Amino acid sequence: MSVEIKTTSVEPIRNTYSAIARRFGDKPATRYQEASFDLAATTNFHYRPLWDPKRTLNDPTRTALRMEDWYSVTDPRQFFYGAYVGNRAKMQEAAESSFAFCDKRNLLTRLPEETQKQLLRLLVPFRHVALGANMNNSKIAGDSTATTVSQMHMFAATDHLGMGQYLTRIALLLDGSTGTALDESKTYWMDDELWQPLRKLVEGTLVIDDWFEITLVQNVLLDGLMYPLVYDRMDAWFGEQGAETVSMLTEFHRDWYKESLRWTNAMIKTVVAESDSNREQVQSWIDQWEPMVYEALKPIAQATTGLDVLDELRAELSVRLKKVGLQSTGVQA
Amino acid sequence: MASKNKKLNLKDKYQYLTRDMAWEPTYEKHEDIYPDESFEGIKIINWDQWEDPFRLTMDTYWKYQAEKEKKLYAIFDAFAQNNGQQNITDARYVNALKLFLSGISPVEYAAYQGYARVGRQFSGAGARVACQMQAIDELRHAQTQQHAMSHYNKHFNGLHDASYQHDRVWFLSVPKSFFDDARSAGPFEFLTAISFSFEYVLTNLLFVPFMSGAAYNGDMATVTFGFSAQSDEARHMTLGLEVIKFILEQHEDNVPIIQKWIDKWFWRGFRLLSLVGMMMDYMLPNKVMSWAEAWEMYYEQSGGALFKDLERYGIRPPKYQDVANAAKNHSSHQTWATFYQYSQATNFHTWMPQEEEMAWLSEKYPETFDKYYRDRFEHWDKEQKEGNRFYNNTLPQLCQVCQIPTIMTEKDDPTVFSHRQIKHEGERYHFCSDGCCDIFKNEPEKYIQAWMPVHQIYQGNCGGADVATVVEKYYHIVPGVDNMEYIGSPDHQRWLDIKGLKPLSASRDKTAAA
Numbered sequence: 001m002s003v004e005i006k007t008t009s010v011e012p013i014r015n016t017y018s019a020i021a022r023r024f025g026d027k028p029a030t031r032y033q034e035a036s037f038d039l040a041a042t043t044n045f046h047y048r049p050l051w052d053p054k055r056t057l058n059d060p061t062r063t064a065l066r067m068e069d070w071y072s073v074t075d076p077r078q079f080f081y082g083a084y085v086g087n088r089a090k091m092q093e094a095a096e097s098s099f100a101f102c103d104k105r106n107l108l109t110r111l112p113e114e115t116q117k118q119l120l121r122l123l124v125p126f127r128h129v130a131l132g133a134n135m136n137n138s139k140i141a142g143d144s145t146a147t148t149v150s151q152m153h154m155f156a157a158t159d160h161l162g163m164g165q166y167l168t169r170i171a172l173l174l175d176g177s178t179g180t181a182l183d184e185s186k187t188y189w190m191d192d193e194l195w196q197p198l199r200k201l202v203e204g205t206l207v208i209d210d211w212f213e214i215t216l217v218q219n220v221l222l223d224g225l226m227y228p229l230v231y232d233r234m235d236a237w238f239g240e241q242g243a244e245t246v247s248m249l250t251e252f253h254r255d256w257y258k259e260s261l262r263w264t265n266a267m268i269k270t271v272v273a274e275s276d277s278n279r280e281q282v283q284s285w286i287d288q289w290e291p292m293v294y295e296a297l298k299p300i301a302q303a304t305t306g307l308d309v310l311d312e313l314r315a316e317l318s319v320r321l322k323k324v325g326l327q328s329t330g331v332q333a
Numbered sequence: 334m335a336s337k338n339k340k341l342n343l344k345d346k347y348q349y350l351t352r353d354m355a356w357e358p359t360y361e362k363h364e365d366i367y368p369d370e371s372f373e374g375i376k377i378i379n380w381d382q383w384e385d386p387f388r389l390t391m392d393t394y395w396k397y398q399a400e401k402e403k404k405l406y407a408i409f410d411a412f413a414q415n416n417g418q419q420n421i422t423d424a425r426y427v428n429a430l431k432l433f434l435s436g437i438s439p440v441e442y443a444a445y446q447g448y449a450r451v452g453r454q455f456s457g458a459g460a461r462v463a464c465q466m467q468a469i470d471e472l473r474h475a476q477t478q479q480h481a482m483s484h485y486n487k488h489f490n491g492l493h494d495a496s497y498q499h500d501r502v503w504f505l506s507v508p509k510s511f512f513d514d515a516r517s518a519g520p521f522e523f524l525t526a527i528s529f530s531f532e533y534v535l536t537n538l539l540f541v542p543f544m545s546g547a548a549y550n551g552d553m554a555t556v557t558f559g560f561s562a563q564s565d566e567a568r569h570m571t572l573g574l575e576v577i578k579f580i581l582e583q584h585e586d587n588v589p590i591i592q593k594w595i596d597k598w599f600w601r602g603f604r605l606l607s608l609v610g611m612m613m614d615y616m617l618p619n620k621v622m623s624w625a626e627a628w629e630m631y632y633e634q635s636g637g638a639l640f641k642d643l644e645r646y647g648i649r650p651p652k653y654q655d656v657a658n659a660a661k662n663h664s665s666h667q668t669w670a671t672f673y674q675y676s677q678a679t680n681f682h683t684w685m686p687q688e689e690e691m692a693w694l695s696e697k698y699p700e701t702f703d704k705y706y707r708d709r710f711e712h713w714d715k716e717q718k719e720g721n722r723f724y725n726n727t728l729p730q731l732c733q734v735c736q737i738p739t740i741m742t743e744k745d746d747p748t749v750f751s752h753r754q755i756k757h758e759g760e761r762y763h764f765c766s767d768g769c770c771d772i773f774k775n776e777p778e779k780y781i782q783a784w785m786p787v788h789q790i791y792q793g794n795c796g797g798a799d800v801a802t803v804v805e806k807y808y809h810i811v812p813g814v815d816n817m818e819y820i821g822s823p824d825h826q827r828w829l830d831i832k833g834l835k836p837l838s839a840s841r842d843k844t845a846a847a
């Protein structure tokens with residue numbers, strides 16, 4: 001038996017905001033729509049920025065790409081703030097119980113000294129890459145004009161901060177919360193030959209001006225090669241070294257990457273499909289950066305999974321780009 | 334790998350979880366990565382001395398914020414399902430929400446953009462993280478406000494095109510230019526303006542009037558948002574205080590720069606708040622407290638204590654504070670009178686206060702209301718009852734800095750406008766006050782760029798040659814529906830229908846509206 005409570009209904013005079021009605025018609029809108037479309041100021045800015053007098057505030061020319069309407073880039077996950085934190089709260093809950101379990105059972109400190117060192121040398125320094133990603137995405141959130149685009153990058157910025165913090169906590173588990181393992185791990189990042197191409201690459205991304213170039217290099221090319229390498233293939237390799245438990249602690253990163261493919265793919269697809277000139281511009285950035293990303297990850301792959309794996313992943317990235325009409329060198333591998 | 338070192342305390346642990354992830358670059362120059370940190374003249378000797386204003390890691394942020402969101406949206410849903418908009422005191426109240434959604438929510442969004450930017454610009458990683466968390470909080474505020482107002486938009490007029498109107502409508506250039514000013518400034522000025530002056534010194538004068546106003550007037554959606562945002566605001570205030578202390582302690586040369594910014598942003602903030610003052614005294618059917626009382630409590634007392642505390646850094650209270658303190662007895666009346674006569678061009682309604690409201694105003698403003706404002710209001714009320722509701726068809730002069738019409742008066746004589754003017758590079762500029770005039774003189778090259786709505790109308794840049802066309806076509810204000818007098822408006826008619834009262838005829842009978 002089902003019980004239906006009768007409620008009084010009152011005739012509304014309109015179903016949604018005018019800006020939403022202009023896009024989607026005067027019908028009840030989703031929370032995502034009312035939160036994400038046409039919130040940002042677009043015109044009649046009062047003063048030129050002292051930090052960039054050539055352009056206005058909220059200036060769409062902060063990237064070389066041109067879109068008739070940047071709001072045509074949308075989020076397939078439909079994340080507005082509330083949906084975003086709701087989703088991440090669940091993910092962090094799972095991560096929390098894994099960290100607690102590893103801590104309680106001493107699963108990391110029980111590993112052989114040599115294996116622990118490998119984690120500090122080969123996994124934990126990726127927290128510095130996460131910090132670079134955090135900075136890059138915060139810049140994009142401040143530079144891109146449409147809320148649909150900007151908010152995805154703000155979410156990515158805080159995600160990367162969170163993921164860097166999980167990597168930090170792996171070291172804190174190892175050193176008994178003293179910070180010594182973190183200090184050691186950071187010396188690899190700063191001084192070890194193995195990391196220098198990647199550190200140089202990350203520092204290089206921090207001086208890119210064009211925000212779409214940054215999102216392409218950071219969120220598509222670098223993450224696109226690095227996440228499968230580190231959290232999938234190196235993860236298996238760590239398992240072979242007897243460190244399979246660490247896998248519990250990077251589950252967040254794997255889930256996150258799978259999900260991030262949805263919005264990055266959708267964004268690239270829409271932007272490249274807009275015009276030939278967009279496609280050519282994106283292609284030239286790929287030509288410039290993709291080989292650098294590959295070179296930056298090479299020493300790490302060589303020290304762990306072997307170069308074959310990186311080549312394989314490079315081919316996969318190339319297939320992913322091909323789907324939206326772009327090319328990269330991956331297929332020759 | 335068990336280490337013999339001591340376990341990290343909370344503070345150090347948080348630093349390992351945030352700023353230790355950053356490093357000093359060697360492949361790129363520091364100044365190329367952080368190019369905006371020095372042009373304002375602020376000297377930072379050591380970012381390590383930055384004290385974290387709060388210690389939230391991302392996992393706890395997600396967790397706490399998700400809990401708050403869950404509760405908030407459950408109430409929004411219940412509010413819509415039960416048609417909670419019918420429980421407000423009176424439909425006149427909704428005009429405060431129209432002002433809020435078109436004037437405040439877009440600046441929440443601008444704050445989001447501003448903090449995302451400074452969350453990248455600073456070379457101190459601790460400060461970046463704090464700014465980024467504020468950025469995403471402000472995104473939250475902008476978005477939850479859309480959702481809180483969504484149901485009101487369906488049942489009342491004037492809320493339907495807020496962000497669009499924020500860019501265009503004459504009086505909305507007051508909040509818009511305020512935030513454009515802050516965002517076009519450098520990162521340290523942005524933080525002094527927004528985190529310190531706005532979020533710390535003046536926040537209660539914005540937040541309390543709207544949120545308590547909602548509580549006193551039966552608006553569950555808005556008050557729930559207010560409660561939910563309270564803990565965000567507590568973080569924002571801590572950041573504001575930490576920022577100012579940090580910059581002042583870093584170098585003595587920073588003190589005069591900060592003092593200049595405090596003077597500027599106090600005055601700009603105070604001017605912006607005149608909109609809130611009139612909302613509090615005139616738009617809330619159930620009053621919370623008078624604007625003068627709010628100003629006394631939240632500025633004169635709390636602000637007084639704060640600036641006393643900052644004395645040890647060589648900071649004095651904001652310039653023209655005395656003018657602002659004296660204005661508390663005038664500004665809401667002057668502002669409401671202005672909106673009353675220009676509401677043919679606003680997205681909200683105005684009206685003359687009812688008899689008992691005038692009595693309340695006399696009581697709250699014993700020195701000024703009866704002497705300067707009551708007569709005018711009674712005169713307009715009489716005119717209105719005789720079918721001559723007053724609209725001023727001549728557009729006002731705007732202040733070049735705050736962009737409010739130059740309606741404010743001299744500190745010692747409320748019958749004389751405190752109009753000021755100067756010539757700069759052969760052009761004449763006008764101001765509402767010495768406060769605004771000083772701000773202009775410090776950065777004329779900035780303020781001569783202002784997009785002044787009245788000037789733009791006269792220059793033909795607002796889609797029409799007459800105000801009626803501008804209002805309808807360029808502002809998207811629906812004539813006779815969103816604008817003009819409240820009595821007899823579609824909102825008013827609808828409210829009477831809802832309450833089962835007979836719709837009023839054109840002549841207004843106030844007892845029926847009560």
Ligand SMILES: [Fe+2]
Pocket residue numbers: 441444470471474
């Ligand atoms: Fe806010």
Ligand SMILES: [Fe+2]
Pocket residue numbers: 532565566569
């Ligand atoms: Fe805030």
Ligand SMILES: [Zn+2]
Pocket residue numbers: 604732733734735736737764765766769
């Ligand atoms: Zn002014």
